[in-house]
Amino acid sequence: MRFVPGTFGPRALGLRHRLVLAFALVALLVSAVFAISTYLLARGYLLAQRERVVQHQSFADAVFIQRRLESAGADVSAVLTAAGTPAGHTIVLKWQGQWYASSLDQGRDAVPSAVREAVADGTATSQRFRSDDGPAMVIGVPIPTVQAEFYEIAPLTELDGTLRLLSGILSGGALLATAAGAALGVWGSRSVVTPLNRVAATAASIAGGDLDTRLPATLDPELATIVGSFNSMVDTLQQRINRDARLAADVSHELRSPLTTLVGSVDLLNARRHELSDRSQRVLDLVTADLHRFRRLLEDLLELARSDGGLDLRPGTVIELTSLLRQVLGETGREATLLTGPEDLHVVADKPRLGRLFRNLFENAERHGDGLVGVEVARSEGDLLVFVDDAGPGIPADDRERIFERFATGPGGRGSSSGTGLGLALVAETATAHGGTVWCSASPAGGTRFVVRLPEAGA
Structure with missing residues (x-):
């Protein structure tokens, strides 16, 4: 051993x-x-x-x-x-x-x-x-x-x-004193550890996105300084995050107007592309592709800014997960026959944001995984699991966590220049916001499998 x-x-x-x-x-x-x-x-x-x-x-x-x-x-x-x-x-x-x-x-x-x-x-x-x-x-x-x-x-x-009687009395007294010392240690450790646990719980809540959480005020002069410093630090952090989120949102909004104008102009050129020479048509195709990528990047940045700043969050409602997946498959032009699993599975979620999560996974499978080959829904110990399989070459084990980072791209098809590096980051943050998680593994068919875990409503 x-x-x-x-x-x-x-x-x-x-x-x-x-x-x-x-x-x-x-x-x-x-x-x-x-x-x-x-x-x-x-x-x-x-x-x-x-x-x-x-x-x-x-x-x-x-x-x-x-x-x-x-x-x-x-x-x-x-x-x-x-x-x-x-x-x-x-x-x-x-x-x-x-x-x-x-x-x-x-x-x-x-x-x-x-x-x-x-x-x-x-x-x-x-x-x-x-x-x-x-x-x-x-x-x-x-x-x-x-x-x-x-x-x-x-x-x-x-x-x-x-x-002998004296030794017994003294031994019993020693054991009683030891027990009293242990009881005092329990009380003392609780007095020491409880504030630490409160700080840890508050920090975990803040790390989970609840920036309004603060440590409660205390009358203990030894802890008052720590509580005040911690709350002041969180206030400063919240102000900076909100400022950065507002800046990203403002920049994204300001870019929308010229982008809309540019998209309209390119659409007009595409409507009359037959009047252009072959060389000009190839240039127009390149501009159109880059423009669509830029628009997708701008939408992802705006969504991340809203997520970071806690903006535009709709209250969760109970939705039927299988119906939502079938709807997203139809909106992305894929056959509903790709979906397998039981019906009548419910989650509490912001429907537009959860739909965007699965839309990003389906588009990621098409764009970087050689096509979507299957979507499966299953129930597991009070949670709902959604498996999204593609036909690609798979993702190396060392990169399966890194791909969920912002602007993370890789070589080859999965990290090609056509991606923004934000789609999977949005997937991970949306899943976390709904109390779930997402991870990547190898598909039984040989490609890549993305697994989304969401808590089942009423479980």
């Missing part, structure tokens, strides 16, 4: 998840340090206190036993019983080479060997160890006056339970 950098780990997480994780980790670290330090301090204090208590008791018991053993004829068992040790404590005594214990199940082996060796050398010592009954502490005291070794074993079970 190939590893893709950035697929796993913190970089693969979104900003909100990284913030929550950071808050949780910081809370866990702080609470863990606090819990561990508190446990260690409490454990050290409780053990030291317990050790002092046991040592005091053990030395007192050792003095008591020493005094009793100094008496002649002392009964060791009676002495150990009379010592009155606290409940759970066990006394182990070595006297005159014999081992005695206050408990029947305890004896020499109950005392760790290291303690026995130290006491045998004349040194009082203490040690914590784990016996069969649980944690315990032993205090060893040499009694040289009677040649005895005194050991007192005190259980630490109660203290161990207290420490």
Whole structure:
């Protein structure tokens, strides 16, 4: 399996998840340090206190036993019983080479060997160890006056339970603090990400053509500057786009009058072309072709200016898509038999603009794709798809997105000088304005297939 950098780990997480994780980790670290330090301090204090208590008791018991053993004829068992040790404590005594214990199940082996060796050398010592009954502490005291070794074993079970309870409480507190840190991270990340999402949504709406969208005013002084700057930028952008759109529209309108006059003059010459010489007729044909191309370019520019400036947009109405396609085929001089697909498919659209979209695709197939060979309508998951196939050589995969750019032309028939480079750009912008998309692919018949996706009305 190939590893893709950035697929796993913190970089693969979104900003909100990284913030929550950071808050949780910081809370866990702080609470863990606090819990561990508190446990260690409490454990050290409780053990030291317990050790002092046991040592005091053990030395007192050792003095008591020493005094009793100094008496002649002392009964060791009676002495150990009379010592009155606290409940759970066990006394182990070595006297005159014999081992005695206050408990029947305890004896020499109950005392760790290291303690026995130290006491045998004349040194009082203490040690914590784990016996069969649980944690315990032993205090060893040499009694040289009677040649005895005194050991007192005190259980630490109660203290161990207290420490276990304390560790559980501290661990639970650390987990609770971590959860609180994660919750704080969720709140903090939401406070950070929500304004960013609002900016992203507003920017996407503006990019989709709704130039009147603005960020709402905010009382947050940290965000007020950003909101104001963003809205000011959009205002400036909208003014520039509107100015450019009005300029293009004005220029197009101003060019229409001389163009109409020029078209009328050329039509008059074509009506009397039989009076012209062969050479003059060829020149007239060239002028007529260029004039028609210029007029088509002017109409496309005017339509783009209206689209950019939001001008001349009619409210959408519900139209029957198959009937519209059949009508456009008839207007462009093509047989309705080219159309296949079900009837009664409806879309909400500006009918003239949607008709122009399909007219541009049909003319593009005739002009650059060696002829239109089929138009198919289909339904797909709440959308309507229109397939337009031509008989041309196809479009290279690298150029299938570029052809929808303005003034994009290519070599050969599809990008010949007879095209304006605006027809497919208008197709893409019109499809987007109707909530759809358009793309190009290879036709099953070997040519080029243009696919128009439009949302179905009522779906």
